[in-house]
Amino acid sequence: xxxxxxITIGDAARRSGISPESxxxxxxxxxxxSPVRGDNGYRYFSQETLDRLATIRAWxxxxxSLDEIRELSAATEGEEMRCETVQRQLLAHADEVRSxxxxxxxxxxxLRRLASECDPSRDECPVVRQMGRSSL
Amino acid sequence: xxxxxxITIGDAARRSGISPESxxxxxxxxxxxSPVRGDNGYRYFSQETLDRLATIRAWxxxxxSLDEIRELSAATEGEEMRCETVQRQLLAHADEVRSxxxxxxxxxxxLRRLASECDPSRDECPVVRQMGRSSL
DNA sequence: ATGCAGTCTGTAACCGTTACAAGGTCAAGC
DNA sequence: GCTTGACCTTGTAACGGTTACAGACTGCAT
Numbered sequence: 317x318x319x320x321x322x323i324t325i326g327d328a329a330r331r332s333g334i335s336p337e338s339x340x341x342x343x344x345x346x347x348x349x350s351p352v353r354g355d356n357g358y359r360y361f362s363q364e365t366l367d368r369l370a371t372i373r374a375w376x377x378x379x380x381s382l383d384e385i386r387e388l389s390a391a392t393e394g395e396e397m398r399c400e401t402v403q404r405q406l407l408a409h410a411d412e413v414r415s416x417x418x419x420x421x422x423x424x425x426x427l428r429r430l431a432s433e434c435d436p437s438r439d440e441c442p443v444v445r446q447m448g449r450s451s452l
Numbered sequence: 453x454x455x456x457x458x459i460t461i462g463d464a465a466r467r468s469g470i471s472p473e474s475x476x477x478x479x480x481x482x483x484x485x486s487p488v489r490g491d492n493g494y495r496y497f498s499q500e501t502l503d504r505l506a507t508i509r510a511w512x513x514x515x516x517s518l519d520e521i522r523e524l525s526a527a528t529e530g531e532e533m534r535c536e537t538v539q540r541q542l543l544a545h546a547d548e549v550r551s552x553x554x555x556x557x558x559x560x561x562x563l564r565r566l567a568s569e570c571d572p573s574r575d576e577c578p579v580v581r582q583m584g585r586s587s588l
Numbered sequence: 589a590t591g592c593a594g595t596c597t598g599t600a601a602c603c604g605t606t607a608c609a610a611g612g613t614c615a616a617g618c
Numbered sequence: 619g620c621t622t623g624a625c626c627t628t629g630t631a632a633c634g635g636t637t638a639c640a641g642a643c644t645g646c647a648t
Contacts, residue, residue, distance in 0.1 A: 324625075337605070338605065338606090340627095356612080356614080356627085357627055358625090359627095371583050378563060399571065399574070400570075400572045402577050402579055406563050406567040406570070407563075410564050413560045417553055420556070421553060424549045424550055434536075434538060440535075441528065443542070460594075461594090462594065462595080472594095473636070476596095492643080494595060
């Protein structure tokens with residue numbers, strides 16, 4: 317009867333920025349509670365489920381995996397919110413990201429160094445020769 | 453009869469640092485030429501195929517996808533080595549890596565900023581509350 | 589001859605999303 | 619009512635690349 321009635325999966329997708337396929341996927345793996353079904357079999361989403369969806373999206377945006385989101389939800393849905401768990405997870409992720417940045421930086425310099433060794437005027441590509449010889 | 457006889461897939465794996473499963477996969481998708489088979493059905497790898505494997509590994513190590521390696525091989529196996537193609541590919545990759553670094557840096561600061569807002573002494577985790585509300 | 593290690597093929601899982609197919613449903617316009 | 623188009627349903631498969639099985643065979647050493 318309120319303005320939130322008849323929110324189909326398409327509406328939920330538009331509001332959350334998550335595709336209908338992914339929403340169904342989240343439901344199937346138990347990450348999202350199963351919404352009410354109409355007589356036609358359609359899913360109708362409550363505000364609560366929409367909020368949950370927004371939260372999933374927010375965690376997703378900061379790089380959390382679905383499994384991690386599941387754990388975070390378990391940690392935050394209890395009586396106490398286990399802020400420590402959240403903080404630990406955030407910092408662990410930050411560390412992972414940092415080390416990925418480091419290796420990507422090394423990779424980028426290596427790529428540019430290799431590219432600079434390319435000399436299209438020569439008969440043989442020095443880079444290709446190098447790649448063929450060793451694993452450097 | 454030389455020292456390179458009877459190089460099985462396991463030997464090739466140890467020499468190349470690529471698992472037997474991946475080697476078989478490369479062969480199946482046509483990235484690696486099918487090696488000779490013994491009467492027992494075993495694959496026996498020639499030096500040429502081992503070299504090819506090492507090259508694949510080298511390209512892989514600098515982040516090339518198997519499809520890109522296929523293209524690179526086509527470009528480098530022709531009569532002329534198409535150094536330009538290689539160089540273009542390298543630089544395109546470097547650009548991609550650079551932009552990924554940028555977004556990962558933004559992600560890392562966001563993660564650390566969120567973590568710093570965590571205050572385990574409080575009743576409610578500020579981060580969780582924030583995640584629940586908007587998609588910031 | 590007995591066992592262990594290696595190899596063979598085929599299949600499925602991993603992660604998360606996307607794209608189908610084939611069928612049912614809703615809402616608008618006429 | 620009837621058509622049209624947009625939406626929903628389920629199930630299945632693909633994407634990339636690796637890993638892990640299962641069940642059967644082989645090589646080599648003791």
